[in-house]
Amino acid sequence: MTSSDAASMASGYARYLAAKTTVDDRALNRPVLGELRRLMPAGAPRVLEIGAGLGTMVARLLDWGVVGAGEYILLDTDRQLLDDSRRWLRDWAAARGLRRDLRPDGLQVGDLRVRLVHAELGRYLETEHGPLADVLIANAVLDLVDVPAILPGLFRLLVPGGVYWFTINYDGESIFAPDHPHDDQVMAAYHRDMDERVRYGRPAGESRTGRHLFHHLRAAGAPALAAGSSDWVVSAGPDGTYPGDEAHFLRSILSTIEDALRTRPDRVDPVDLADWLAARGRQLAAGDLVYLAHQLDFAGRSPG
Ligand SMILES: C[S@@+](CC[C@H](N)C(=O)[O-])C[C@H]1O[C@@H](n2cnc3c(N)ncnc32)[C@H](O)[C@@H]1O
Secondary structure (H helix, E strand, O other), X not given: OOHHHHHHOOOHHHHHHHHHHHHHHHHOOHHHHHHHHHHOOOOOOEEEEEOOOOOHHHHHHHHOOOOOOEEEEEEEOOXXXXXXXXXXXXXXXXXXXXXXXXXXXXXXXXXXEEEEEEOOHHHHHHOOOOOOEEEEEEEOOHHHOOHHHHHHHHHHOEEEEEEEEEEEEEEEEEEEEOOOOOHHHHHHHHHHHHHHOEEOOEEOOOOOHHHHHHHHHHHOOOOEEEEEEOOEEEXXXXXXXXXXXXXXXXXXXXXXXXXXXXXXXXXXXXXHHHHHHXXXXXXXXXXXXXEEEEEEEEEEEOOO
């Protein structure tokens, strides 16, 4: 992404999601992706992606030849992001010389009809939602929702035996290098914030979503057919610069931690937090900061 692309993005979060694309490209577990390819229905399947954000996954799956024709629904609770996604996907398709036509409810990209659905997932599961999907995708989303509560409803969105691919599920380990004396204090407080988060009136995720998914999927009658790690690993190259827009990605990760903890002096001493953030900011500017986050991917079939 160029800096003018970044500037044209209406929301800062859209730039974060665009910057995350190259990090996810490296991280997505290839054997689990291989299982998705094996399970993918032939022809023109209906794919539903929940918490789809800017739509970078549909672009990736077109690039990687995993989807080509049919319908791909991007569902998200953030209307601004969905608006951004129409433009982002149109520009992405134009850069590749693909046919693209804006439509009132989304856009056509090549032979793929992309539809945008503005909905909060919990509400969506409680209401009518049209034809069942053949494939359900959630990337960097299930750690933001109450997984055991919503899994049965999610699987009811799929045809019996439909395919799921749940990726980039955070699993309780973030590592920043070089070591800092406040690392453990900051990360313990951040994980506690994730574990106690409430959004849309419901519990919203937990810090060990990845490892807990094995048993949640089994309990929902849809044990994983493939699972593997999809850790984010971000470091600067030999010249001290980060690939793509990944310096921005790292700045966003630090801001997220700051936003979660700055009003919680009971959990982390404000002086220690400021000290930690300042050190990490200096290391980032010098190309010295390394960041790893442990995550897990899963593929399988819905019950039936
Ligand atoms: C970390 S972002 C990931 C976006 C995209 N999947 C990606 O990887 O680039 C999480 C997305 O889930 C959406 N989201 C979070 N909670 C949601 C909910 N309860 N219902 C619908 N969307 C939700 C957010 O608006 C955001 O776009």
